[in-house]
Amino acid sequence: MVNRLEEDKILQRARQGDRDAFAELVKMYGDRIYGLALRMTGNEKDAEDVYQDTFLMALRKLDQFKGESSFFTWVYHIAINMAISKIKQRKKNFSENGLEDPDFDRLHQEPQKSWPDIELTQVDRERFRKKLSKALEKLPEIYRTVFILRDMHGLSTEETARILEITPSNTKIRLMRARNFLKNELESFLKEEGILL
Amino acid sequence: MKGKHHSKLLKDICDFLGSDLDSPPCSSIKEHLEKCKNCEIYVDKLKKTVALYRKLSMDTKVPDRVNRELFAKIYFSKDKDKGREK
Numbered sequence: 001m002v003n004r005l006e007e008d009k010i011l012q013r014a015r016q017g018d019r020d021a022f023a024e025l026v027k028m029y030g031d032r033i034y035g036l037a038l039r040m041t042g043n044e045k046d047a048e049d050v051y052q053d054t055f056l057m058a059l060r061k062l063d064q065f066k067g068e069s070s071f072f073t074w075v076y077h078i079a080i081n082m083a084i085s086k087i088k089q090r091k092k093n094f095s096e097n098g099l100e101d102p103d104f105d106r107l108h109q110e111p112q113k114s115w116p117d118i119e120l121t122q123v124d125r126e127r128f129r130k131k132l133s134k135a136l137e138k139l140p141e142i143y144r145t146v147f148i149l150r151d152m153h154g155l156s157t158e159e160t161a162r163i164l165e166i167t168p169s170n171t172k173i174r175l176m177r178a179r180n181f182l183k184n185e186l187e188s189f190l191k192e193e194g195i196l197l
Numbered sequence: 198m199k200g201k202h203h204s205k206l207l208k209d210i211c212d213f214l215g216s217d218l219d220s221p222p223c224s225s226i227k228e229h230l231e232k233c234k235n236c237e238i239y240v241d242k243l244k245k246t247v248a249l250y251r252k253l254s255m256d257t258k259v260p261d262r263v264n265r266e267l268f269a270k271i272y273f274s275k276d277k278d279k280g281r282e283k
Contacts, residue, residue: 114238
C-alpha cells in the first residue's frame with residue numbers, strides 16, 4: 001500500500017505519459033475495481049469489459065483528473081457508471097422484480113434462533129464463496145447495486161442514492177430488503193450444511 | 198412492542214447497521230436491542246451476513262489473462278499516440 005504522496009508522484013509520471021506508472025496504479029487498485037465490476041454485473045465476461053474499459057477511460061481522461069478526490073475514488077466512480085451502463089444494456093431485472101419487506105410481525109411471533117460465529121473453516125471455502133455469489137446474483141439488480149455499494153463497498157446512503165439516481169429513503173428500503181433476502185439465503189445454506197439446525 | 202413503531206425501529210436498525218451503536222442517533226435502537234431478544238438475534242444475523250459479503254468482496258482477484266490484455270492495450274495506446282505525433 002502506498003501513501004498519498006507516493007501516489008501523487010506516480011500519478012504525475014502517468015500524466016506525463018509514463019505507461020509504467022499508469023500500470024502501477026492499475027496494480028494498486030485493480031482487484032478492488034474488478035471485484036466491484038464482478039459483483040455489480042454478476043458475470044465474469046461483463047466484469048472484464050467493465051474493468052478494462054474503466055482503466056482505459058481513466059487513462060484517456062487522466063488530464064481531467066484534478067485531484068479533488070483520491071485517484072481510487074475517481075476511478076471507482078467511473079467503474080460504477082460503466083457497470084450501471086452495462087446492466088442497463090442488458091435490461092435484465094433492472095426496474096422490476098420487487099422484494100417484500102421482512103415480515104417483522106412474524107419475527108416476534110416465534111422465538112428466533114441465533115447463528116453461531118461462522119468460521120470459514122467449518123465449510124468448504126470455495127463452495128461457500130460460490131454460494132454467497134449465487135445468492136447475490138439472485139437478487140434483482142435494483143437491490144443488488146444498493147447492497148454492493150452500501151454494504152460491500154461502504155458508500156454512504158446519500159452517495160449511493162446520488163449514484164443510482166434514487167432517493168435516500170428508497171436506498172434504505174432497498175438495502176433493508178436486500179440484506180433480509182441474503183440473510184435468508186445464507187440461513188438456508190447453513191442449514192443444508194448442518195451448521196444451523 | 199408491536200405494530201408500526203416496532204417495524205420503524207427495525208428499519209432504522211437496518212439503516213444504522215454497522216454504525217457505532219453508542220452514537221446518539223442509535224441510542225434508542227441500542228436500548229431496544231437490549232430489551233428485545235428477537236430483534237437482537239435478527240440484527241446479529243444481518244451483521245454476520247454483511248460481514249461475510251464484505252470478506253467476499255475483499256477476496257476477489259483480477260484474472261492474470263485480463264490484466265495481460267489490459268496492459269497490452271495500455272502500452273498499445275502509447276504506441277498509437279506516438280504514431281499520431283509523427
